[in-house]
Amino acid sequence: MSDRSQTLAKVLETIAPFNKKGVEVTEATRFAQDLEWDSLTVLDFVANIEDEFDVIISMNMQAEIESVGQLVDALEKLKA
């Protein structure tokens, strides 16, 4: 498995407990529109991602991240 697909797998795993609506998640899935997360859910999810990858995802960066794929790209960049 490539680094990117490993990152994607981890992200999907982290999304699962927050996916209360049981939406089918792909790289194109958007956090606000498709998963319908409120700000507190986002905070908890981001905290879990930060712990998992040992990075900081600032609000400035979050503003640029709308979809699962964009999050994976951002994480790849942060890890590099």
Place this chain on the structure above:
Amino acid sequence: MTDLFSKFDPLIEQRDTLLKTGVTDPFNLVMERVESPTVAICNGKRTILLGTYNYMGMTFDPDVIAAGQTALEEFGSGTTGSRVLNGTYVGHRACEEALCDFYAMDHAMVFSTGYQANLGIISTIAGKDDYIILDIDSHASIYDGCALGNAQIVPFRHNDIDALEKRLKRVPDGAGKLVVLEGVYSMLGDIAPLKEMIAVSKANGAMVLVDEAHSMGFIGERGRGVAEAQGVIDDVDFIVGTFSKSVGTVGGFCVSNHPKFEILRLVCRPYVFTASLPPSVVATAATSIRKLMDSAGKREHLWENSKRLHAGLRQLGFTLGTDEPQSAIIAVIMPDLEAGAAMWEALLNEGLYVNLARPPATPAGMTLLRCSLCALHSEEQVGEILGMFAAAGRATGCIS
């Protein structure tokens, strides 16, 4: 043409739906006369004020009013200028000296509002490539200060010491760090574990700003706030506060011992590019601040009021924001906006004013009836207030 106002449609609709139920608009109340810090006339009716932040009841203090009148006559109605041009009068300096004495700090900078104090200090000291680590429940003025600047913004879960520490440790080496905390969080009236949070911040090389807007004058032995009460005020780099609560007028400030603090007067845009406070306002503020230093008796009575209201409301069956009273704010949690608005109106009809607070100002989408007590509420008034809550709660079905 795209109507730029169409983005407000959901809010307009929510508001229309609420008002169609016939409830009085909770965000459009007019105080027709104000008799004292605790009583006003609203819709022709005598109303006890329980949502003013006028914690120490200084708004009608005879010394404060006299100082304002004298300054109004001697210095005129306004300065018509920026603090760095023609807008610094002796009164502004005297007000800053009063703040230095009140907090026992070297420097004080007075802004035209508390909002501008946070806006100015935060946006100016945290620049590009610096990190601001802040509590998720921070006041709008703190978030707006972050938005005005260029720093990286990192929120952490409310009052969570571990979450703060984890984020501090992940900030890249060499980046500047500013931790922003509040002494009292105004929505639920809970206080921060400043002792632990400041220790963690210092251990990780961060500067610390504490907003003590809702604790000044009341919490701590000398009324300096939660940081004083927890014995860590000497480790705070910047305290931000307001004149529109315990001080009883309007304006904001920042106090600090930082040796280079004074340079902010030249580089802080919300300080430079706005008119300074009117002479009468800084005169009332300075007088009030000096009187607050010596108000231990009033502080004690305010604690008694808060404890009594908290216990009484719990006994009636209301759900409150904190298990114990931690400040002069007691938040009653309502099931939803409709119930909150109905209860708010029922209380007003009984002759009691409280704040109706709703998202996005509130955490976790809560609707709150927020009560803030005053040191000048008498024991009888607190009894009256509890009677009104009982009647309104039963009339609206909020309690049985």
